[in-house]
Amino acid sequence: MRPACHARTRPRTGVRVPSSSSAVNSAVRSAHVSTARPRNTPETSGRHHPPKTSLTPPPGAGAAVRHPDAPAPGELLGSHYGQCFGCGADQAHGLHLEIRAGEGVDVTAEFRVRPVHQGAPGLAHGGVLSTALDETMGSLCWLMHTIMVTGRLETDFVRPVPVDTVLHLSATASAVQGRKVFTRATGRIGGPDGPVAVRAEALFIKVQVEHFTDHGRDEEIKAAMADPDQVRRARAFEVNP
Numbered sequence: 001m002r003p004a005c006h007a008r009t010r011p012r013t014g015v016r017v018p019s020s021s022s023a024v025n026s027a028v029r030s031a032h033v034s035t036a037r038p039r040n041t042p043e044t045s046g047r048h049h050p051p052k053t054s055l056t057p058p059p060g061a062g063a064a065v066r067h068p069d070a071p072a073p074g075e076l077l078g079s080h081y082g083q084c085f086g087c088g089a090d091q092a093h094g095l096h097l098e099i100r101a102g103e104g105v106d107v108t109a110e111f112r113v114r115p116v117h118q119g120a121p122g123l124a125h126g127g128v129l130s131t132a133l134d135e136t137m138g139s140l141c142w143l144m145h146t147i148m149v150t151g152r153l154e155t156d157f158v159r160p161v162p163v164d165t166v167l168h169l170s171a172t173a174s175a176v177q178g179r180k181v182f183t184r185a186t187g188r189i190g191g192p193d194g195p196v197a198v199r200a201e202a203l204f205i206k207v208q209v210e211h212f213t214d215h216g217r218d219e220e221i222k223a224a225m226a227d228p229d230q231v232r233r234a235r236a237f238e239v240n241p
Ligand SMILES: CCCCCCCCCCCCCC(=O)SCCNC(=O)CCNC(=O)[C@H](O)C(C)(C)COP(=O)(O)OP(=O)(O)OC[C@H]1O[C@@H](n2cnc3c(N)ncnc32)[C@H](O)[C@@H]1OP(=O)(O)O
Pocket: 001, 002, 003, 049, 050, 054, 080, 134, 135, 138, 139, 141, 147, 148, 149, 150, 151, 152, 178, 179, 180, 203, 205, 207, 209, 212, 224, 225, 230, 234
């Protein structure tokens, strides 16, 4: 049940489509690239959170703890919501991640990049790769029996990921402090021990189920609450925080 929005900021009007590869090259070369560093202030970010260091667990943060009723190691976690872009089976263009529990507070998953996930020709879109990492880290909530949402996510894109590549994902929760859960993830290509193509660190914030019911669009919330399986899961979270 997570919102996934992509705002297109580039104006569509007045864009010339180059007709040859040399025209493409010159269009690329002449693109204006700003070197100004964005300021991260309450005015520009909307919130007053320290940027980089907030992904590093502070001294005194505790270890993430595997819930006694967490899925067994190797068990498929299943989708939390059929329409989820990351794990839902009902999303035609979604990532269809099937995520498995690890032995600690960790998970693994595989993601095959499809043509609908392209950014550059033949290559996965970086935002899609971030989504795969985000979803994998978000699924750690099942191992801790807590509900959490992404507060901050930082991705390193180390290698390009071609279409049809299987990205071998793994994620772990490194620490917990109050409502903050510190996580990290990697995506490898060529096998589970292959070279790292993408990696991320993220800060998840524990929330109550009202985070979704208060803010989600009514029709989806009503449908989700009418689904007995969703209700069972939401209740399980509330009685086993
Ligand atoms: C029916 C139900 C079914 C349920 C299904 C479950 C599905 C799960 C799906 C998973 C899908 C996959 C996952 C997805 O895609 S989840 C979708 C993407 N994420 C969101 O939409 C979240 C939107 N943001 C919010 O709602 C609020 O900002 C939240 C809830 C995150 C915090 O607002 P809230 O008012 O509650 O808390 P707070 O502001 O007092 O902050 C608390 C603490 O956290 C620290 N902090 C906060 N933000 C940041 C930041 N950016 N950098 C650094 N630090 C940050 C903050 O400093 C403070 O620290 P401290 O002062 O305590 O030290």
